[in-house]
Amino acid sequence: MEKKNLDWSSLGFGYIQTDKRYVSNYKNGSWDEGTLTSDATITISECAGVLQYAQTVFEGMKAYTTENGQIVVFRPDLNAERMVNSAKRLEMPPFPQDRFVDAVKQVVKANEGYVPPYGSGATLYIRPYMFGSDAVIGVKPANEYQFRIFCTPVGPYFKGGAKPITIRVSDYDRAAPNGTGHIKAGLNYAMSLHAIVEAHEQGYAENMYLDSATRTKVEETGGANFLFVTKDGKVVTPKSSTILPSITRRSLVYVAKEYLGLEVEERPVYFDEVKDFAECGLCGTAAVISPVGKIVDHGKEICLPSGMDEMGPVTKKLYETLTGIQMGRIEAPKGWIQVIE
Secondary structure, three states: OOOOOOOHHHOOOOOOOOOOEEEEEEEOOEEOOOEEEOOOOOOOOOOEHHHHHOOEEEOOEEEEEOOOOOEEEEOHHHHHHHHHHHHHHOOOOOOOHHHHHHHHHHHHHHOHHHOOOOOOOOEEEEEEEEEEOOEOOOOOOOOOEEEEEEEEEEOOOOOOOOOOEEEEEOOOOOOOOOOOOOOOEHHHHHHHHHHHHHHHHOOOOEEEOEOOOOOOEEOEOOOOEEEEEOOOOOEEEEOOOOOOOOHHHHHHHHHHHHHOOOOEEEEOOEHHHHHHOOEEEEEEOOOEEEEEEEEEEOOEEEEOOOOOOOOOHHHHHHHHHHHHHHOOOOOOOOOOEEEOO
16 A cells, blocks of 8 residues: 655654444354454443543554564563453453454554654554443443554654653552552543643643552552663562553563563652662553653652763664664564554
């Protein structure tokens, strides 16, 4: 498929409607066979479960053009698995994992012209999501659901390079113990909107959320997991039942151990420890790693030794190795890369 006439180098991280999207409906206890459609409009009841009680889950991943010209998707099987877990927690019928991966491939293949070329810095962002679609007025799960996938070309998350950001310790709680912090539900992100708008108004790029039970341990930000590096080069990531299991973080942990030979600890991280770390980053699909240079705790500044000019050395190695795997410059572990034929 011929590439679309887009200015790839000036794309932002926003929505551009593409040609095709995938739709499957759940009714009378089963999912239909699903189809690709050109129609980007959704029509649902005014009383739909998603509108009344926020019954919706989603995923996010990317397709890339590799150095040798192939179009690939990065670890979609893990997104499929995580969406099953999210759906179960909200009493939604899981979309079969094999069909999820196949639908992702169909959508990317049908929109090949929107996959940015290698070296442009842009990628194709893929958004699978599911929601309760029939009328629900009592507080209960919907009876009917719709699963959809759309994609949109996006530019690099950071224009001009990944400069370290300044974040704040938030007074708001992101997730409750035994709540929904470990799944990718729309309701979690709705709850974070006020906190992120307030942070931006105060000049911060993001929030650092602490655990709501004790407010002593680092959890995550509104949309990314934390990754720390100790002064002796050890990689440390927070572990908690209320943190979303980031696929990017999981991949970076593997890269740290198996590609870079680094020691890794996945454990509870106490906020009191943060001042002693050498580097800090936020990891997620959009930017892979966003370096953090400064953390502000109610006026008290914690300045990371890595500084405010560039990524710390260990964070940079992790970033370059994982993006090298995604872009085909470095051989990937078996099963990580799905080629779109």
